[in-house]
Amino acid sequence: MALAQRTAQQSLRRLAVQTPAFKFTTPAAVAFGNAFVAQRRYAAATTVSALQAHDSILAKQRLNRPVAPHLGIYKPQITWYGSAFNRITGVALSGGMYLFGIGYLVAPALGWHLESSVIAASFAAWPVALKVFTKFAVAMPFVYHSLNGFRHLAWDTASLIENGMVQKTGWAVVGLSVVGALGLAVFV
Numbered sequence: 001m002a003l004a005q006r007t008a009q010q011s012l013r014r015l016a017v018q019t020p021a022f023k024f025t026t027p028a029a030v031a032f033g034n035a036f037v038a039q040r041r042y043a044a045a046t047t048v049s050a051l052q053a054h055d056s057i058l059a060k061q062r063l064n065r066p067v068a069p070h071l072g073i074y075k076p077q078i079t080w081y082g083s084a085f086n087r088i089t090g091v092a093l094s095g096g097m098y099l100f101g102i103g104y105l106v107a108p109a110l111g112w113h114l115e116s117s118v119i120a121a122s123f124a125a126w127p128v129a130l131k132v133f134t135k136f137a138v139a140m141p142f143v144y145h146s147l148n149g150f151r152h153l154a155w156d157t158a159s160l161i162e163n164g165m166v167q168k169t170g171w172a173v174v175g176l177s178v179v180g181a182l183g184l185a186v187f188v
Helices: 003-016 027-031 048-064 078-110 116-124 128-156 163-187
Strands: none
Touching (some): 128 163
């Protein structure tokens, strides 16, 4: 919060607790202590051993509290996996982009060759199965994250958000992601 906002907020608080005789004091006078209203704040003094005693009491009470159930007791659902995979793919895609960008920038200084022609020539020398697997591994997170993004955009319009439709669209996104990634890996 900016200094001016804090000053105004403190002034208004001081005005609010004033006696009626000083009701019309300016906020600036209140802020700088010229409002003839004495405010006193007393510090509480306790010993360190008293605080340690309170901590030990709290620690003993925590041992008797019930433990909340962990997620492991619940039945897994497509919404859980979909949400987790959406976050993982988002981090993987953005992290991969940042890592490649940093690598591309420092490549000349380190003697690496990350130019497009070198990468394309290296990739062309790979066996076909390895090319398809690599393209699928790169395409799958992108396709899934994109399709799940459209699903979330539909939810923002308050459509397809009933329990049955959430389940169906979750499985549809998974299926379409696999088919789309395979299509990109094989045909592109």
